[in-house]
Amino acid sequence: MFFRDKLTLFFSIGFPFLFLLIFGFVFQDEGSVSPSPYRYAYLVQNGELEVWIPELDKVFKSKGMPVSSVEEGLQKLRGGTLDAFIYLSDSEKRFYGRDGSRDQPYYSAFVEVANKMLSTEDEKFLIAMENVEYRLGEQEVTSLDYTVTGVIAISLLTTGMFSAISIFSVQKKEGTLRRIQVTPVPGSIFVLSMASTRLIVGLFSTFVILFFSRLIFHTNYQIRWILLTITSTSGLISMLGLGTVISFIFNKPVAAQTAGSLIMTVMMFFSGVYFPLDFLPNFLKVLGRALPTYYVALAVRYSVGLEFLSKIGYTTIVLSLATFGILALTFAGYFSFKSEIR
């Protein structure tokens, strides 16, 4: 039945894989300053200095436009047709930025990179930074490694929640639950078997995402397989419970699916799985920390060696998620079946 349900199949396997590809390809290039090109012009007084131009093209991700004078470059900059103008001569290097562009995404970062690139190698600063890194494991970690764990958390969310909505709302509407009730199979066995199949699919989806992220994007984890299995199981059970509660609250399948989509959108944007919570205002940080996906993502990161968590903290997270899921499945599932008897 699971594989005939295209929507659930999509949300369980296709959707997380789609997200892996989108976010992986958009954010994989850590060497790049920005996922967008900036327009720049240059004026080089000495032909030998033109060696800088191909390097600047890489930083700005666009071909620089030569201008004939400083005034021309500044005029274009003021008018907004350029984001930066660079003047290079034997005696000076000038980088003109646009005051109005400072809020542009990544603008300050690329100015920093371009400035550093143009500075002479032996320029010394009074203060030097020594970056001391703290890693959980030996592996090199990139921001994409963090993003993929968010994909796994969302995968567990979509697999669990939409599966439960499909069973307790869509299938209920189509009379499937009523037909099952006339069989000798108890409702509890039905719920258990439904949860078990989704669990297998959820674990499969998790391992597929890890496999393809390693294959395509060369992510690097120190996976603790037992912990990852426990995390995925408890995460999935909690999301199955969430989906069951949604189906119980919203009787109509369309309403339940819409509510599920809305909750998924909120969880994706506000639980810190794709964008750090620190970028959000304080009240949204509080909301984010109240969402179950935040804790699922945290536990997944701990399981793959990216996050620091105490044993008590991890145990609390997985037990809480599993307890909520089991209780929700039990009560909401019971009442969903009971309403079919009438």
Place this chain on the structure above:
Amino acid sequence: MKLDVGLICGESNGLGSQILMRAFEQLSTGEDGIILLHRFSELEEAIEAMKKRQVVAVVEIPDDFDRDFVSALLKQRMGQDFESAILKIHTIPGKETSQLALQILQSITGTISDRMDANPDAGVVEYELVESSTTFRYVDWIVPGIVLMALMTVGLFGVGTTLVYMRRKGLLKRLRTTPLTNAELTFSLLASRGLIMAMQVVVICLYAVWILKADRSHFDWQFFLWTAFSGVVVCSMGTAIASLVKSLEGVEVVTNTLNWVLMFLSGLYFPVFGVPWVVRWIVYISPITYLAEGYRGFYGLSLAPYPRFLNLLVPTLWTIFFLVVTITRFRWSEEV
């Protein structure tokens, strides 16, 4: 946004520490402040706080920092070679906020060094900000993206999925037995969606102006005319999907896929013109990309690397294509 940064400064109170503290204070005060400093007395305590996600990075001013700073400054002023004073930044690799804090703190040290340098070296880059006729504000840049996300949701789900659902349930067939003509039916469906879109846009605009303090002048006749055009494009996309996809399950999969792909790869929330070509082709064939840049182009906020006329041409071509598909392939009832 404010980044929580831990600070260990021990007993340091010399020239270097004072300059650093002043720079940190400038970065943390007021509405534009970007860091929030948390002082710790012990390094281990600060590192534990970082591991528990209470701070994103820890700045450690070593005990010998002031001595090294003054020594470096004196030698620099005398034109002698010097060793930089070391400032330690503790971070977690790969964590975006940690790396962002590192970049911000690195720029502070560079700025301090530049300001203290009495004899600028010819190799140093002079940086100058030029006043521009337009100012980029992210809130003004993202509002069109939010509007388009709302329109797209109605176009895909409100038109595409709804039409397939109505066909599957036989509603379209029953409606055709009434005196209503096909044109009237189509118009009423699209008009109802248009009304929903209009309400969405009004709410978003009010929220943008009153809460997010977006520039009011951007919501002019050009904005609303472009919104109407965008509504036509996304609705035609919905009708084309309803014409090509027969099953309800299939249309849910298609609309959800398109919704999420176009949401992230049409530049609605962040610029995507520099992504790898593996996905960049989606950016360039998506009509939503051009609709978003069309909005932004009116107010000098567009970051698109192509000519502006494409913002009108590409969505128009797509609309014609969608309408041709709808006219030739749409069925009012499920075929037996």
